[in-house]
Amino acid sequence: MEYGELMRIMEEVHARRLSGFNCAEGVFWGVTRSIGLDVPVSCMTGFGGGIGRSGSVCGALCGAIAAAGVYIGRTEPEDSEAKARCDTISNSIVRGFMDEMGTEVCREILGYMPESRPQHAGGERQIHPKCKQAVTVAVELALRQIKADQCRSTKTSPEDQSG
Template sequence: MKSDPVTSAADLFAQGYNCSQSVFTAFAEENGLDPAIALKIATSFGGGIGRTGNVCGAVSGAILAIGLIHGMDSLQESGKKEQCYALDQEFIQKFTAKFGSIECTKLLGYNLGIPAEREEAGKKGVIKHICPGLVKGAAEILEELLKKDKDYRKT
C-alpha cells in the first residue's frame, strides 16, 4: 500500500531526489504513472529549473502533477487547459502566501546556478534545512487543492 503523497514526497526528497522529482513523482504514482518515468520527467526542474535559480522545483513538480491529473490530451478538451491554469494559479498564490516567493533563489537566499553560491549554500546546509519544508508545503497545498476533486486518484 502506498503512503499519502505528502509523506511520499518528503520521503523521496530525503532519499536524494530533487524537489521537483519528489513532488511530481508522489502525485504521479497516485495517478498511475510509473514512478521511474515520473522521476525522469521531473529531473531537469530541480534547482529552480536546471539549477538556474528560477521557479522552485517543488512548484514545478506540483504544476506538472496538475497537468498530469487534469491536463488535456486533445484539442477538443480546451476546458481542461483552463482548469489546469486555474489550479496552477491557485497553487502559486497559496505557495507564495506561505513561502513568500516561487523563485528558488529568493526562497534559498542563494543562486544555485552560480557555483560559488551553490558551494556556500551546501556548506551552510541551506538545501537540507529549507527544501524539505518547501517540498512538504508544496505537496500539502497540492493535496488540499486536489481534495476538491474526489476522483483525482486513479489507482
C-alpha cells in the same frame, strides 16, 4: 485527504529526497502516486534547483504544476474544459505557494544560487530547511487542489444531473 495519509506521503517524499530525488522529482512523484498515477519521474529531473539549478522558478512548484497537468491537463487542443480545470488548479497552487513561501523563485527561497552549492555525490545528503518546506507546501497544495477538483467534478457529473 486525511492528515495521517498526508503525513505518510510526506515521509515518503522526504525519504526519496534524501535518497537523491530533487525537489521537482520528489513533489511530482509524491503527488502522482497519491492520486493513483504511475508516471515516470524522469520528466522532472531538469526542473530541480529552480530549473536546471539556475535559481529560477522553484522546482517543487514546477513538480506540483506538472502533477496537476498529468491529473487533468488536456490531451487534445480543443479540450477547453480540461484546460480550464488545470488552469484553476495551477493558479490556486501558485497563489498558495506564494502566500506560504513569499516567492516562487528558488534563489530567493534559499537565499543563494543553487548552482553555487556542490551537487550530492554520495554520503549523507543535506537538504536546506527552506527547500524541505517548499516541497511540503507544494505537495499539500497540489493534493488539496486536486481533491477539491475531484469533489467539484463529482458534484456536477452527468449522473447527478439526470432525473
